[in-house]
Amino acid sequence: MTEVEDPHPKRGELLIDITKASVNPIDYYTITSLKVSPLPHIPGTEFTGTVSQLGEEVKGFSEGDRVAIYTRFFDGRCDMCIKGREMLCRNGGRIGVDTDGGFAEKIAVNSLQAFKFDGPEEIAASLPVAALTAYHALKEAEVKLGTIVVVLGASGNTGMFATQLARKMGATVIAVSRKSWPKELGANEVVDYSEAEKVVREVTDGKMADVVINSLGAGFWDSGMNLLGVDSKLVTFGTLTGHEVKLDLSKLYSKHVKLIGTNRGSLREFSELVEICRDCKVRVWKEFELEEGADAVRSVLSRERDGRVLINVS
Ligand SMILES: [Zn+2]
Known part of the structure; x- marks a missing residue:
């Protein structure tokens, strides 16, 4: 694990203290073969956490709110976004691949991508992907x-x-x-x-x-x-x-x-999931600490895997 400077929430953003992340095959490929940005890179496409700071002009959130996060960014203005296909945004991308991700203690995200969620953490950390x-x-x-x-x-x-x-x-x-x-x-x-x-x-x-x-x-x-x-x-x-x-x-x-x-899902579908998946079940195979992130990512392609691989951040 490397020490990096804490991110600061810009206008419209929330600073999130990450509490739990999940590992997917895409995180493995992020490290091994995908073209990623920036470099050096923090992977992590699926994570949840608590609001710790509000950027200017953010409404509807308070410090301490637990949130589920739509982990694709989008401009909200292109033809795909206008028809509710944010995952296909012409100027969009994947948090954790095309930007730094959630295998970290903190991340700043656009508040439009965050939804208050008070269900179990392992569900919140399974909604985005x-x-x-x-x-x-x-x-x-x-x-x-x-x-x-x-x-x-x-x-x-x-x-x-x-x-x-x-x-x-x-x-x-x-x-x-x-x-x-x-x-x-x-x-x-x-x-x-x-x-x-x-x-x-x-x-x-x-x-x-x-x-x-x-x-x-x-x-x-x-x-x-x-x-x-x-x-x-x-x-x-x-x-x-x-x-x-x-x-x-x-x-x-x-x-x-x-x-x-198909390729992930829309912001609207994510907002629906926040309601209908509160009581979803998550089969957990192994939990790792953030310091063991590399082992966690390697384990996701293990043939013995029988359930999700999670990372406890705090
Ligand atoms: Zn767009």
């Missing part, structure tokens, strides 16, 4: 009451939220995982990969899934495609198992399948 990515994917797939949703990788960072948020949205959820604990997240069925096709067929009376969430990438592409029914949607937003796939176009069009790529 894990929960938001999952929620946005489900919204893009128009999941509603009665939708049959299959979540591949249901015990992963986004998978655990896709499972429970789809249930909250009224879906029937078939969680595909090598673990059994996604049952505790409310999944209607939890099945291993080898059983997935059979169980989805049984549960749906042969109709197969309306929506498949593939956060894992190429390694699970074919199994995901095989689970889709007619007029269905496959949503993908991760490439941990590879990013190049073969696609049978005749299956795609004959079943009228929509392929949807």
Whole structure:
């Protein structure tokens, strides 16, 4: 850990004392392969904390407020922002990749990105990436009451939220995982990969899934495609198992399948999550101290990982 000067909140910003951060694969790639700014760089795309200072003209917050933070910055003025797609802002970016992030004691953020949140810290530290990515994917797939949703990788960072948020949205959820604990997240069925096709067929009376969430990438592409029914949607937003796939176009069009790529979520969706995800469950695998940040980041790609990796900051 390196000592750096404390940030100062500029006009419209809040200074946050970070209390807890979560580790995602993107933090690993931030350190190893992504183009980042500034250098030297503080990673950390997912974190929560307490307001410790208000910049000029900030309204609606007080010192000591606990906040959940939308960890993408955006200009609020471009065509994407105007239509509520802040994550695609033409002049935006990712806190922790394109700016210094939250594996630190303090950070200054635009107050527009902060939402008061008094739920558990491990939830606040899971909303910006894990929960938001999952929620946005489900919204893009128009999941509603009665939708049959299959979540591949249901015990992963986004998978655990896709499972429970789809249930909250009224879906029937078939969680595909090598673990059994996604049952505790409310999944209607939890099945291993080898059983997935059979169980989805049984549960749906042969109709197969309306929506498949593939956060894992190429390694699970074919199994995901095989689970889709007619007029269905496959949503993908991760490439941990590879990013190049073969696609049978005749299956795609004959079943009228929509392929949807998603990337995090909007500010509005984040504000919705702050309400609907207060009682979400977070499976924690390991907690590290800030001084052990490098070990924490390395551990996120461990094959033994079974739940989230968190960093305690204070
Ligand atoms: Zn914009």
